[in-house]
Amino acid sequence: MNENQDLMKKIQMNFHRLSKGQKMIAQYIMENYDKAAFMTAAKLGEKVGVSESTVVRFANVLDFEGYPHMQKELQEMIRTRLTTVQRIEMSTDYSNEENVVKKVLKADIDNLRMTMESIDFKVFEEAVKAITEAKHIYIVAMRSSTTLADFLAFYLNLIRNNVYVTSRSVSDIFDILFRVNKDDLVIGIGFPRYSSKTIEALDYAKSQGAKVLAITDSLISPLVSHADFTLTAKSNMESFVDSLVAPLSLLNALIVAVGIKEKRKVSTTFGKLEDIWEKYKVYS
Numbered sequence: 589m590n591e592n593q594d595l596m597k598k599i600q601m602n603f604h605r606l607s608k609g610q611k612m613i614a615q616y617i618m619e620n621y622d623k624a625a626f627m628t629a630a631k632l633g634e635k636v637g638v639s640e641s642t643v644v645r646f647a648n649v650l651d652f653e654g655y656p657h658m659q660k661e662l663q664e665m666i667r668t669r670l671t672t673v674q675r676i677e678m679s680t681d682y683s684n685e686e687n688v689v690k691k692v693l694k695a696d697i698d699n700l701r702m703t704m705e706s707i708d709f710k711v712f713e714e715a716v717k718a719i720t721e722a723k724h725i726y727i728v729a730m731r732s733s734t735t736l737a738d739f740l741a742f743y744l745n746l747i748r749n750n751v752y753v754t755s756r757s758v759s760d761i762f763d764i765l766f767r768v769n770k771d772d773l774v775i776g777i778g779f780p781r782y783s784s785k786t787i788e789a790l791d792y793a794k795s796q797g798a799k800v801l802a803i804t805d806s807l808i809s810p811l812v813s814h815a816d817f818t819l820t821a822k823s824n825m826e827s828f829v830d831s832l833v834a835p836l837s838l839l840n841a842l843i844v845a846v847g848i849k850e851k852r853k854v855s856t857t858f859g860k861l862e863d864i865w866e867k868y869k870v871y872s
Contacts, residue, residue: 699831725752727753729754733779736803736835772793801816803838
């Protein structure tokens with residue numbers, strides 16, 4: 589049973605047990621789950637016309653520890669299905685510029701906190717080891733995730749050789765990846781809404797025996813089934829703009845950890861680069 593069916597089935601199975609106010613909540617969620625997923629308990633109660641405590645009790649009736657747990661399952665349910673238009677509609681709650689700044693910064697802080705709390709340090713260590721040992725590294729990302737790919741590639745190229753970023757062109761991905769083999773590492777970066785081309789590229793890399801590292805938002809991300817190991821970073825944002833703060837911070841940590849392992853090589857590289865930068869006045 590998938591996440592969508594699971595939550596909706598819970599509501600349907602428990603509908604007869606609900607109070608009048610709770611049935612109103614259930615009806616609203618079933619018809620507007622994409623909006624309800626990003627409402628606080630108070631906001632949802634206000635929208636439906638019941639108290640915040642009624643919303644909390646509704647979550648308890650469905651066997652959730654509290655409203656945040658139910659909200660998380662709702663968000664998991666819709667995260668791959670939410671269209672850009674729906675995300676724009678949700679952002680109308682940002683009533684003024686000051687509110688925008690506060691809500692966006694708070695959302696990014698929450699993403700960073702949740703990412704730090706959920707990081708698997710053993711997997712992180714394995715990822716660092718794979719990066720240092722791979723003969724070639726291929727970084728696969730599409731759409732807004734290409735920003736993350738470019739950042740990671742820029743610094744890895746300063747630390748080691750043979751780092752490649754697949755082009756945004758679909759055909760070019762396989763033109764670059766066709767030589768990938770068991771000595772190589774493919775890093776796939778993807779966040780909702782996931783690019784089907786990134787998933788296909790990881791599937792191909794896996795079929796060729798390469799190690800695959802997925803950097804995504806959740807362990808139920810479609811990238812995970814094609815990966816040997818996965819690192820997750822939260823990217824929740826109540827807007828049409830993807831929040832890349834936590835993913836970027838995770839990549840930053842990866843780069844620093846790899847740099848520490850390759851300290852001597854990094855020192856030599858930057859010593860040479862400093863001479864070049866000075867000679868050609870790269871920095872003013």
